[in-house]
Structures are given as C-alpha cells and as structure tokens.
Amino acid sequence: MRNKQTIVAIVPAAGVGSRMQHNAPKQYIQLAGKTILEHTLTKLSQLPQLQTIVVALSDTDPYFDELPLTDARIVRSSGGKERADSVLNSLLFLAPNPPDWVLVHDAARPLVDLADIERLISECLSANEGGILATKVKDTIKRGDTHSKQTVPRDDLWQALTPQFFKYNELKDALQNALQSEVAITDEASAIEWVNKPVKLIAGRSDNIKITTPEDLALAGFLLNKQQNESAV
Ligand SMILES: Nc1ccn([C@@H]2O[C@H](COP(=O)(O)OP(=O)(O)OP(=O)(O)O)[C@@H](O)[C@H]2O)c(=O)n1
C-alpha cells in the first residue's frame, strides 16, 4: 500500500490581466458577491486532501491581505515575470518541506468543477503519472496563415485547462530545465513534455473557463451565481 501521498495546491495569481483592460488585476474583479480569486480559493478549500494552498502573488499586490479568507492552509508566495516563473517560485517556496504532488490551478478559473478535480487526482495517483484537465475542441480550428490551407484537423485536439497535477520533483526539474532552455512554457504540461514525460489528458467540463477578456465576465458571473444557488440547496 503506497503511503498517503501529500498534495499542495499552487494558485498562480500574480498576473496583471492586461487583456481584461480593467483598472485592477482581473483576479480581484467582483463577480457574484466575491472577487474571482476568492471564488477560486473557496472552491479549492473544499478539497480536504490539500495540505497547503500556495497563492503566487505580485510582491506589490495591495489587495490580497484585504480578502476575508478563513482557510488556514492558504499562504502566499512571490509571483514572477511570467506564469511559469510564478509557478516555479512557488515550487521553490515549498522546497524546505516538499509535497509528493502539486495541483496547479489558475486563479482565473473559478468555475472549475470539484468532481473534475477529484477525478484528475484519482486517475493520476492510480496511474502514478501526472495529468491535466482538458476539453476536446468543439469548433473548427484555423491556422492564422491566410495564404495556405488553414483548417487544422481537430479529431485529436484538446484545449488544456487547469488544474494540472504533477509530482513535485518532476515539475520543479522540468520547469527549471525548460526555463533555462528558454522554451515557451504556457502551462505545466508543456514543461513536462519538454523533458519527454507523459501527460494524461483527463476530460473536464468546458465551462471551466479562464476569465481573460471583458466578454468572459457576464458568462462567468452567470455561472458563478448558478453554482452558488445550486450549492445552497
Ligand atoms: N506572471 C504571471 C502571469 C499570470 N499569472 C497567473 O496565471 C493565470 C493565467 O494567466 P492569464 O490568464 O494570462 O492572466 P494574466 O497574465 O493576468 O492575463 P494577461 O495575459 O491578459 O495579462 C492567472 O491567474 C494569472 O494571475 C501569474 O501568476 N503570474
């Protein structure tokens, strides 16, 4: 029987939200009565298997300490220039007492379904292999070049979501390797792929959207209200 595996969540929340064109970082926009970051942390706080919840924040973030957070597992680490740097900084923050696994989840994805996260963790622990939530592409995909065949075959195309769940040591080594090699890393899985390790794709709900541009807010607000009403029943 494998010893109980320890799991720590890392929440990248150090972005400026430039595409949102808002006067504060998008993770602090209020939707359905709370900031987006609070919604995300409230979701993760419902997972008892998380030993700690590390939130990567800008060192000049003036908002976080004002949030009415009650989960004692929540701690802050320093964000970095890019999302991958924020994640690596959080991994290094954990180095004195490293967990077995880390669950990396965007602050900007408050709508994530808890059952999807539970399934991701369960399937990866059973296989002893890292993986990510992903959703199969539903639209026809075009490549930007207007002077050649544009349509991309989509039968095996998936859209990567978060959480992304990997062994602490593997992710730390992969991210350090990829960043030192100046490889473009936009998610944890791309670093794991860089070091030629497998990534399980676990089908997740397509409404686990990353709130990115202004038109995402109305949909996210509606869905957050719907989730809150359903959980209140
Ligand atoms: N240096 C960075 C950049 C992003 N993030 C976080 O990574 C998540 C996904 O990134 P994205 O949606 O791109 O957020 P921003 O970088 O803030 O948005 P933009 O690219 O529009 O500026 C967000 O929760 C964001 O706060 C981070 O922790 N550190």
Ligand SMILES: C[C@](O)(CO)[C@H](O)COP(=O)(O)O
């Ligand atoms: C990690 C991610 O959410 C998976 O789709 C995405 O890569 C983040 O990209 P961003 O440009 O940092 O928002």
